[in-house]
Amino acid sequence: MIVLYNPFSTTPGKQPLPLSLMALAAVLEGREPWTLVDANVLSELAPKRSLTDQEVAATLVARLKQAPRDESRLLAVTVMPGPQLAQAVPVCRAVRQALPDVPIVWGGYFPTGHADTVLGARYVDFVVRSQGERSLLELIDALKTGRALSSVGGLSWKDGSGRVIHNPVTVPTPLDELPALPYTRVPMNQYLHQTYLGRRTVAHNSSFGCPFSCSFCAVVAMSNRRWLAQSPARIERVLRQLVTDYGVDAVMMHDMDFFISEARVAEFAERIEKLGLAWWGLGRIDTLMRYSDATWRSMVRSGLRMVFSGAESASDETLRAMNKGGTSSAQLALDLARRMRDYGVVPEYSFVLGLPPDPLEDLERTFEFVRRINTERRRPL
Template identity: 45%
Template sequence: MIVLLHPRSTRPKNRRFPLSVLALGAVLEGEEAYEIVDGNIDPRPMDSIDRIAREKPLEMLGVSVMPGPQMVQAIALCKEFRARYPKVPIVWGGYFPSLYPDAALNSSYVDVVVRSQGEDTLPELLGAMREGHNFRNIAGISYKDKFGLYVHTPDRPIRSPGDFPWMPYHRLREPAKYIARTFLGARTAVHHASYGCPYRCKFCGVTKVAHGRQKSETPERTAAVLTHLQREYAIDAVQFYDNNFFLREADAAELAARIAPLKLKWWCEGRIDALLRYSDDTMHALRRAGCEMIFLGAESGSDKLLREMDKQLTSGQILQIADRIRKFGIIPEFSFVIGNPNEPDRDAREAMSFMRRIKRINPRAEIIVQHYIPTPHPDGMYGEIDDRFAFPKSPEEWASPRWYNFTVRQDPALPWLPRKTKRLIDAFEIVMECRWPTIQDIALPRWARAVLKTLSAWRYSLGLYAWPYELEFAQKVLRPRRPKVESV
């Protein structure tokens, strides 16, 4: 019996289909005995694993690990599992071990790391374990050999999710619990129609995982999956989790035509330059097909920094899309990465005035302010910091308060980021969030929205952000949704 464990990653109201373990379940389905245990549903995952072990001997524990809270639960569960089932191999996959394979192996409870996409690797690994074969010929893994040396086999080229079977949603213990009420609809599902991203932005962890490639399923398959989800779970909305939903205009137009009859409302992540190339007809078709909001990585208002990031975008294009998208009725959600290591204070101030400019052009635009937190990058990290910065060496160190806060982008505590600049960025973010509460917040009553807006109006109009204690207090009491924390 193989157990696919998805440790807790989020709060119950943000719970969504655990796509990583569903994708793996899809290739095991019918061939292998496996069960999914999801910490987002299951209050006691270890008890569930014990129950499964009582019914059938365990062969492998496969754990999906994202940096942050999921890693924290993964560590605790794997330690306990190792103590109870010392002979059962533990395999980690997902973004954390793919980005930091050595750190993952520097633990007593990770035997093999599967880097990047797992659908082909997992069955190969299972086969090699059963036959007692050497793992050396399995692409995309990292492990300790019999001398304790770390072996990293070559990367495995990524494939389209369309090459693999459909996700076995029915294998989740309570599938309906993953259908959420959001600003998009009363019954929102999630879907991932591609893998990877063809851009190589130097701040983004996806490049190391997908090697600067993207493979997408066909619009026909996306539409078929959504039709199935609507039939089974009565969905009326969907969040597309793809890193980059829009690559080819022809595909976008085809998808719009295929899903329009489902009358879904949806959110996705896209590229600004790609959308600027789309015709008005395609943009109108996307809107008619239910596109409500598009998350767009703007990252910076400085052309110099955009070049340094290798974003392949200009500040002019960002302003252009902010303006153009209004006429289609789609809301842009712009995300910024602030804190260039070479000039953090100047970067922060310029970015702030650029964000205000966007708001003037398109008041409905939503803004997400992220501190730059570096991730390992094959082309060198943004800000030329490869020699100035060292990542933790073990999962435990990653889970310590200093690095946990780094991972979840709350307090990166970076050597090049002066405290006063960090405080300025955080203060600006609070003023921005209060002045323009997100429409994604369906729990915030109208009066609370009005309170936040009124309290912050003077600060926003005068550009006085420092020490926003009253707004912090209001946020504590009224608890508005913070897309930076609660969305992807």
């Protein structure tokens, strides 16, 4: 039994689909029995609150104990910094204490960037760095057959002396070659929410990685500036299924940058125009300013309502220090706000606050810049 564990990350009612674990489940389907435990989803143990760490650990132990003796057992955990890390530590420690022979593997942003630190913990045996689908299958095969752990791509592990070994990351699998997500195996109604986009909003991720190397971003370690994307036809097929089977009327594209390829986005917009969806995505300001007016019109017709972008700072010097790359500038952030105003699309900008050498001055300058952006966004056409 492979137990896939998604630690707590958000308040009840806001939980997105655990897409990374569902991608692992998809490659396990038909090969290994699996179950998914999402600490963000309300259960019979806690109908009106989040599960406690003890309840989550007990649930994982119970699932692992259900496996027949001749069946492989493995706990696979996805971990981001913040709430997920805070829960993953005590829960995995408790599982190790209850079931010391069950291997525990961590993957995701935090262990990819901090594999040595993670493997210093007695309750983590392996770390999968970067894309995990192929690596998980290889790890399971190695544990079952005794094949050398050194053959598992992207695996970090400890040898007999306790020395940490980092296997090279292999070439990632193209996303269109991966199987469809097992939506029927998760409680979909608990992942559909009323938002500003629609009554039944779902999360989707159509790409992996990012070609840029911003100094503050964990995606750099995860993808090493590689970007893989689902084809527009694949995205359309998935969204059409979600509309037909689950009544979805809005989608949030959780890609690290959905808008990297204008040709892909333009075809995607054309394909989904008649699905009646509203949608949101994340993209770079300089990339979106290079989009043609024809593509912008097509995106709006297809249901684009809001775009999240990292403006980061009011200072071009600071943007350079962040290695933001491209043609990023504070002026472009203002220009994009005006452009989205013209198309009726809401700009959603993020900023990094309190940067050295003078954090207070940076705060004041950033807040003033935010006020300028809001002024431009509200200025009459």
